[in-house]
Amino acid sequence: MPFATMKIDRSLLLVSERTARMQSVLMHIINLGHALGMTVICEGIETHEQEDLLHRCGCNQGQGYLYGKPMKEEDFERFLPEHI
Numbered sequence: 001m002p003f004a005t006m007k008i009d010r011s012l013l014l015v016s017e018r019t020a021r022m023q024s025v026l027m028h029i030i031n032l033g034h035a036l037g038m039t040v041i042c043e044g045i046e047t048h049e050q051e052d053l054l055h056r057c058g059c060n061q062g063q064g065y066l067y068g069k070p071m072k073e074e075d076f077e078r079f080l081p082e083h084i
Contacts, residue, residue: 008040013043031058
């Protein structure tokens with residue numbers, strides 16, 4: 001199947017915060033995704049430290065509470081113009 005996006009689960013991000021070995025695993029997974037021509041996105045980003053770790057590992061897309069919490073459509077319509 002021709003996948004275009006690799007999504008990294010929050011659980012991998014959480015364990016990668018604790019050890020250099022898991023950070024290496026995270027970086028290699030991100031590099032694999034890029035080598036396969038995929039967009040790599042990580043979910044569950046809640047802190048700037050997690051965001052920094054992902055940038056250091058080469059991941060340039062993410063989602064999580066750091067950027068915005070789940071919200072109703074009308075709230076999102078007000079939120080989006082202020083955060084683009």
